[in-house]
Amino acid sequence: MLPALPPGCRIRSGPPAAPPIYKDIAPGEIARRDAARDTRIRTLRAWAKVRVAGPRRKVGFSEAISVERPASVRLDTVGPFGRIFSILATDGARLAFLSPGDRRAYAGAPTADNLGRFLPFTLRLPDIVAVFLGGRPEPAGEPSLTYEPADATLRLRTVNRSGSASLAVYDARTLDLRQLQIIDPPPAVAAVIDYDAWKPWDGILYPERLRVSVPARQVTMTVTFEKVEPNAILDEGLFSLRAPKGFETIPIEQLPPAEDQNLAPASAAIPDGGVP
Numbered sequence: 714m715l716p717a718l719p720p721g722c723r724i725r726s727g728p729p730a731a732p733p734i735y736k737d738i739a740p741g742e743i744a745r746r747d748a749a750r751d752t753r754i755r756t757l758r759a760w761a762k763v764r765v766a767g768p769r770r771k772v773g774f775s776e777a778i779s780v781e782r783p784a785s786v787r788l789d790t791v792g793p794f795g796r797i798f799s800i801l802a803t804d805g806a807r808l809a810f811l812s813p814g815d816r817r818a819y820a821g822a823p824t825a826d827n828l829g830r831f832l833p834f835t836l837r838l839p840d841i842v843a844v845f846l847g848g849r850p851e852p853a854g855e856p857s858l859t860y861e862p863a864d865a866t867l868r869l870r871t872v873n874r875s876g877s878a879s880l881a882v883y884d885a886r887t888l889d890l891r892q893l894q895i896i897d898p899p900p901a902v903a904a905v906i907d908y909d910a911w912k913p914w915d916g917i918l919y920p921e922r923l924r925v926s927v928p929a930r931q932v933t934m935t936v937t938f939e940k941v942e943p944n945a946i947l948d949e950g951l952f953s954l955r956a957p958k959g960f961e962t963i964p965i966e967q968l969p970p971a972e973d974q975n976l977a978p979a980s981a982a983i984p985d986g987g988v989p
Contacts, residue, residue, distance in 0.1 A: 732886045734865055740858035743869055746888065751848050754917050756781045758945035759938055765833050767932040774798065776936070779945075780845045784823070784838050785952040801831050802954040803838065808965065809954035818956035821965030825897075830968050833932045834904045834925055839875040840895055844906055847919045849881050849893050850874070860885060877903070889918075902928055914941040 759778040765771070777789040784805030790798040800811045808823035810831050821827050829835030836844075843850045852871035859868050867883040877897035884891055889911050897903040905928070910921040923936040956962045 734885045735867065735888060736860040736862075736885055738858075738867070738888075740856045740869060743858065743867070743883065743888070744852065744856060747848060750918070751846070751851075754846055754848075754943045756943070756945055756947050757846055758942040758947065760940040762937045762939065764935045764937075765932060766935075767833070767930065778845060779947055779951055780842055781947055781952070782842060782846070784842060786838070786841060786845065787952050799831075800954060802952050803828075804952040805838065807953070809956075810965070811954060811956070811960070816960050818954075818960045818962045819965045819968065820956070820962055826970070827965045830965060830970070833930065833934045834927045835929075836895060836903055837875045837877060837897065840873065840877055840897075844893070844895075844923070844925075847890075847908075849890065850877060850879055850895070866891065915943050917943040919943065 757778065757780040761776050761778060762773065763776045764773045775791040777787075777791060779785075779787040785803065787800070787802040789800050792798050797813055799813070800809075802809050803823040805823065808821050808827055810819040811817075812819075819831075823838050825835050825837045828838065828841065832841075840850045850871075850873035853874045854872055856869050856871040858870075860866075861868060865885045867885050867888075869881040869883065870878070871881070872878050877895055878899050879896060880894040881890060882892040882894075883889065890908050892908065893906040895903045895906070905926040907924040907926075908920040908922075909924070911918045912921060913919075919938070919941050921938055923938075925934040925936070927933070
């Protein structure tokens with residue numbers, strides 16, 4: 714038998730109280746919170762399924778992702794039976810792209826335009842690193858912040874050290890990053906990144922899914938993470954690719970600019986639905 718309630722006590726009923734809305738939070742507080750997270754994640758090793766949908770075609774593939782601050786990225790595009798279709802790698806000083814299918818290596822500087830020849834988006838390298846690490850580009854100067862009561866979000870506008878600008882949209886109750894718009898060159902929106910289902914991986918919050926929309930190319934890339942290892946120990950030579958023996962080396966600048974999407978020259982991308 715349950716004990717009787719003291720006189721005058723009332724039983725609470727109804728849904729639990731809603732979490733507070735941080736509509737009066739200072740922009741510097743969000744910046745400090747983001748900076749603290751950034752200091753806790755220096756590298757990332759991940760495995761993901763990727764879908765790219767554009768006006769001409771849809772493709773799907775697996776991706777092994779390796780990232781290290783401040784400017785190192787490696788993307789291995791993997792097909793059925795572990796076949797490597799392409800490898801893109803940069804250590805911040807040099808960009809290399811290997812296409813084993815036609816035994817070609819492309820080399821050049823890791824500029825936004827050169828990266829955009831192989832990726833569905835054209836972003837500066839520091840911004841790509843920030844996105845893959847689940848954060849936003851490093852700001853320069855003081856941000857501005859507004860509260861939007863219609864959807865209970867906070868909107869943080871910044872100029873970034875990379876030279877781009879960004880608009881970050883946060884959930885005003887959880888302070889989770891919902892969306893990031895990277896504006897480059899202003900006022901053009903280079904990419905819109907939506908973040909879905911934040912959860913802890915080894916004690917660090919990381920989204921289960923990234924959706925990158927590119928208005929200029931009418932392309933959307935969805936990255937669904939199956940395994941995430943924050944602060945993984947990465948080999949020093951992982952980001953410095955050299956052409957294997959027998960490969961033809963071609964300067965990246967000789968390639969034409971990307972059209973709607975340029976996943977990889979002659980990389981035999983898998984049709985949508987063909988992901989193993």
